[in-house]
Amino acid sequence: MLFKTLADPTRRAIFERLCREGEQTVRALTARSGVSQPAVSKHLRVLKHAGLVRDRHEGRQTHYSPQLGALAPLIDWTSQMAGFWQRRFDHLEDLLKRMDR
Amino acid sequence: MNKESTETLSVVTEREMPHPPEKIWxxxxxxxxxxxxxxxxxFEPRVDHRFKFRADWGEVDGQVLAVEPNKTLTYTWVAMGLExxxxxxxxxxxxxxxxxVEQTGFRPDQQRAYNGAKYGWQQFFAALEQVVARTD
Known part of the structure; x- marks a missing residue:
């Protein structure tokens, strides 16, 4: 689902922009996307369906923000292992100190 | 075998340690x-040697791929669905x-998705990880 959703380059670019720059309106996103507003809106609906963005209505504008938590299944093992190796490096340094004695 | 090798993820951890390489080796x-x-x-630092790391939470199966004493050591690390x-x-x-230390790999349950995707995932994930790191 996530891969399929993000496989489209335009959709991925929209998502990446939201990640980089934070919450934005459809109009703001359209201005620099190179595609029409209905097309951007359609991509946003797909992203929303995948849980990758959240929308917030304010007056006549809809604001979209990225939901990074949705990416957890993809980046999970790397963040797990990053924490694992940091802790093991601490243990390794303790051992190296003991080896001096 | 199309793009499998480039569609993996990796984790790098590095640190300066005030000890000589021989001792760390x-x-x-x-x-x-x-x-x-x-x-x-x-474990044995011998190419092709198969070994296991054992912990309370499970086991890691490994095989030594490369050994250059006091410089580099490479082995496979297969555990809990991670290759x-x-x-x-x-x-x-x-x-x-x-x-x-650099760990590079993929989960088999993601493999098909990785193989099927013909896009710049590596770059994409690198960028995303930076974003995620900043939002912690």
Whole structure:
């Protein structure tokens, strides 16, 4: 689902922009996307369906923000292992100190 | 085998340690020392040697791929659905050693998705990870 959703380059670019720059309106996103507003809106609906963005209505504008938590299944093992190796490096340094004695 | 090798993810951890590479090498390759900081094991720094790391939470199956004493050590790391390769690199510095470990791999349950995707995932994930790191 996530891969399929993000496989489209335009959709991925929209998502990446939201990640980089934070919450934005459809109009703001359209201005620099190179595609029409209905097309951007359609991509946003797909992203929303995948849980990758959240929308917030304010007056006549809809604001979209990225939901990074949705990416957890993809980046999970790397963040797990990053924490694992940091802790093991601490243990390794303790051992190296003991080896001096 | 299309793009499998480039569609993996990797984790890099590095740290300066005020000890010579030879000493760190021993800690990385000698069974009783490995056990002290990593896990129980039957490791040997010999290419093709198969070994296991054992912990309370489970086991890691490994096989030694490359050994260059006091410099680099590479082995496979297969555990809990993760198929990966771990590479240690020791670089002497004026005050000790720069220790770097890189783990590169993928989960088989993601493999099909990775193989099916013909896009710049690596770059994409690198960018995303930076974003995620900043939002912590």
């Amino acid at each position: 021993r800690a990385l390759t000698q069974q009783p020392l490995i056990e002290e900081w990593l896990m129980k094991n039957d 990966s390769v771990v590479t240690w690199t020791l670089t002497p510095t004026s005050t000790g050693t720069h220790v770097r």
